[in-house]
Amino acid sequence: MPFLYNLISNKELKNRLSSQKDSRITVSFYKYFNISNPKIFRDQLYYNLNKLKVFGRIYVAHEGINAQISVPNSFYEETKFFIYNLDFCLNNLHMNIALDNEIKSFWVLRIKVRNRIIADGLKEDILNISKVGTYIKAETVNEMLDDSNIIFVDMRNHYEYEIGRFKNAIKIHSNTFRDQLPKVIDILKDYKNKKIVLYCTGGIRCEKASAWMIYNGFKNVYQIKGGIIEYIHQARRQNLPIRFQGKIFVFDQRMCEKVSEEVLSFCYQCGKSCDTHVNCANDKCHLLFIQCINCNNKFNKCCSLFCQSKILGN
Numbered sequence: 001m002p003f004l005y006n007l008i009s010n011k012e013l014k015n016r017l018s019s020q021k022d023s024r025i026t027v028s029f030y031k032y033f034n035i036s037n038p039k040i041f042r043d044q045l046y047y048n049l050n051k052l053k054v055f056g057r058i059y060v061a062h063e064g065i066n067a068q069i070s071v072p073n074s075f076y077e078e079t080k081f082f083i084y085n086l087d088f089c090l091n092n093l094h095m096n097i098a099l100d101n102e103i104k105s106f107w108v109l110r111i112k113v114r115n116r117i118i119a120d121g122l123k124e125d126i127l128n129i130s131k132v133g134t135y136i137k138a139e140t141v142n143e144m145l146d147d148s149n150i151i152f153v154d155m156r157n158h159y160e161y162e163i164g165r166f167k168n169a170i171k172i173h174s175n176t177f178r179d180q181l182p183k184v185i186d187i188l189k190d191y192k193n194k195k196i197v198l199y200c201t202g203g204i205r206c207e208k209a210s211a212w213m214i215y216n217g218f219k220n221v222y223q224i225k226g227g228i229i230e231y232i233h234q235a236r237r238q239n240l241p242i243r244f245q246g247k248i249f250v251f252d253q254r255m256c257e258k259v260s261e262e263v264l265s266f267c268y269q270c271g272k273s274c275d276t277h278v279n280c281a282n283d284k285c286h287l288l289f290i291q292c293i294n295c296n297n298k299f300n301k302c303c304s305l306f307c308q309s310k311i312l313g314n
Contacts, residue, residue: 004043004046023072023073024071025097026070026101027068027076028096030064030067030207033087034063035063038060042113044086045111048082049111050109052079054069055106056105060111063117063129066204069109096203099248100258103253120208122212131214132210132214132223133213133222138238139238151191153196155198157174159277160248162275164275165245193220195222196213198222199231201250202230228248231244232259245260265290267291268303269303270295274292275290276290277289281301282303289303
């Protein structure tokens, strides 16, 4: 039996990736469906995707699969064929192709078995995940954005919201999905009969969040099919106005995908208009924050003078 996990250091893998000239495509997908034995499912995934030179991050649980992967262009169709045929529930699974495939996103394949494919903090079996919000596509999204009586809610983390969003969308201030779920019910408690549109990057958060809202008595819940990424693809194909402003934050080496020219956020240190996220160079801090190029140089890629002193040995 071959090893079903990586044995090579991250440094070596990154060096190998930088030397490769093959083009790759970044793809994300998810599916809520019953997996009776996540460990066996995980090992089968790893064995086959590794042969196809797929990199990325995949979570597997009894409730389904959540994946962000980087696939060599030459193996993309073969990878799709394998995934579609892995389980009948995955046949014709929707795959969100990244907006930007110029920068390589992953350098290693990691597949982990978890309790949930997205941590929600809910008790087991509390939700009927088949009873979710009404899916809407790009044309309907644009129409609903023009209706002041319809509420748009951003179900992403606050640092994702700050660099890109739909105009006037409500922010659920949180760093985690498990914290957002009770907050969204509280924030919108007076609007249970209003039309509410949820959106996130690829759709996975909204799938569970809309089921949660329906469970809590909300009557008219909608969600953008395929999330922001699919909305933009559809709008481009149909020559529709793209109403999302700024950048999409992504959880890989690229950090973001640019959608429009608007810069919606500001440097954490000087307040200058900026939408570049960095991680503090002090590994014991590693804060994710927005930093302009001048402050990046001034603070040696750190979030504060204290962290700067730590990496300079002062």
